[in-house]
Amino acid sequence: MIQLENITKSYKKNHVLNNINLTISKGEVVTLIGPSGAGKTTLLRLLNWLEVPDSGKITVADAAIDAAKYTKHDVRNLRGQSSMVFQHYNLFKNRTVLENVADSLIVVSKMKKKDAFEKAEALLKKVGMSDKLLDYPANLSGGQQQRVGIARALAVDPKVMLFDEPTSALDPEWVGEILHLIKEIAAQGMTMILVSHEMRFVRSVATRIIFLEHGELVEDSNPKDLFEKSKNVRTQAFLQKLTYEEE
Amino acid sequence: MGKIFDPEFMIRSFPEVLQALPTTLFIAFVSGVIGLVIAFIISFIRYANIKILSPLAKVYISFIRGTPDLVQIMLVYYGIPLFLKAINEKFGTSFDVNGVPSIAFAIIALAINAGAYMSETMRSSLLAVDSGQLEACYSVNMTRFQALRKVIIPQTIGIAIPPLSNSLISLIKETSLVFTISIVDIMAQAKIVGARSFRFFEIYIVVSIIYWVVCAVVAFALSKVEVYARRYERKVDS
Ligand SMILES: Nc1ncnc2c1ncn2[C@@H]1O[C@H](COP(=O)(O)OP(=O)(O)O)[C@@H](O)[C@H]1O
Ligand SMILES: [Mg+2]
DSSP states (O other), X not given: OEEEEEEEEEETTEEEEEEEEXXXXXXXXXXXXXXXXXXXXXXXXXXTTSSOOSEEEEEETTEEEETTBOOHHHHHHXXXXXXXXXXXXXXXXXXXHHHXXXXXXXXXSOOOHHHHHHHHHHHHXXXXXXXXXXXXXXXXXXXXXXXXXXXXXXXXXXXXXXXXXXXXXXXXXXXXXXXXXXXXXXXXXXXXXXXOOOHHHHHHHOSEXXXXXXXXXXXXXXXXXXXXXXXXXHHHHHHHHHHHXXX | OOOSSXXXXXXXXXXXXXXXXXXXXXXXXXXXXXXXXXXXXXXXXXXXXXXXXXXXXXXHHHHHHHSOHHHHHHHHHHHHHHHHHHHHHHHOOOOOTTOSOHHHHHHHHHHHHHHHHHHHXXXXXHHHSOHHHHHHXXXXXXXXXXXXXXXXXXXXXXXXXXXXXXXXXXXXXXXXXXXXXXXXXXXXXXXXXXXHHTOHHHHHHHHHHHHHHHHHHHHHHHXXXXXXXXXXXXXXXX
């Protein structure tokens, strides 16, 4: 489903990702954890070509792209496979809740307006935002904005969903419901890559967990093994810090 | 001569000076619209960093910023006829070199001038739109063009209106230079009335009031447009 081959990415002299190789199968819920600056966001953004790798190949579902040689068409094809839920929501500020979800259906999928709005409405109902269809994002709480962000990402019928710390900008009272929503989507079989440090949630939803540090995949395991039996000193050190912060 | 200051003459002169207001407004409006179109094109050339054109656009902006408005009007006024003449000689066309109305020169010069300033405004407004907005567009697979049309440009307009409003007001005031190429705008009209009566001070008060009112009305109207263009922003409870 997803394959990264020899992916490297640096900003000037800052090597953010060093020769990453990673394969993810359909239906997996993969959680990336790691310290700030490890390259988690960069890794997610590569999959949507929001960031261009210096070298390497990326395959997502039906699209493959090689950093050494690619066309605009390859980029669009790649982006068509996945969609992203952002840490800071990034809702279209000038569009209503309904338009935020329907826009891509109208301009990208070329659906009829009426059908697009119907589909958007159904998705917004699913995320519990039916009563705010005509509001602008600025008038919503963080939790509501993120629900719209999730509906927008679902609208394009992605084969893979990418979540970059979807709850870290939220006030604590909204975190639970967003995590619950993500869990529901996971339960329906969606392939996901998720950056999150909500450890209880990660334990319950992830089928696989990857610890990333200094642009390297330090450990790649299932949650139970990683949390309870990791022998890797770097993983242990990081987890210790996390639990300390949680207490 | 009598009175030092003659308010009655001043009031009586309003209608005569106002006769030239349509000329002033016409020049300001047409050069403003053309200036906007130029600004739109130039700001995109710079935003998309198009080869060759982008550095040329930079030179254009730098030149307009670095030379007096009056000099630019003179360059257009004397330059365009020479240019037409050269074209006539080279291609055997027969443009009427002396038949170009002065008002056309005024509009061209002011539009080129306003275009440079407004393009900088638009470019910085485009850049002021949060980069996450474009990324979100890409994440649902919009093209750059679709993103610009649906999301980026509407937000740019909201950001750009206040500075564009300033440019437009500068432009209205700059039209007062066109009397130098023998166009009878309100400034020229004022000079005529003033010369006849030798009451220049009164007449310049008249002109300044007219400019002031026009600029205030334009500023007010554009502030209303701004409110509409930014309607999606958080409402501050008052
Ligand atoms: N656009 C950018 N320009 C320069 N450096 C960047 C950019 N984006 C990220 N970085 C750098 O890349 C490294 C990894 O960042 P990121 O992927 O955001 O890490 P994480 O999400 O794991 O915290 C950091 O050192 C960050 O400063
Ligand atoms: Mg990050």
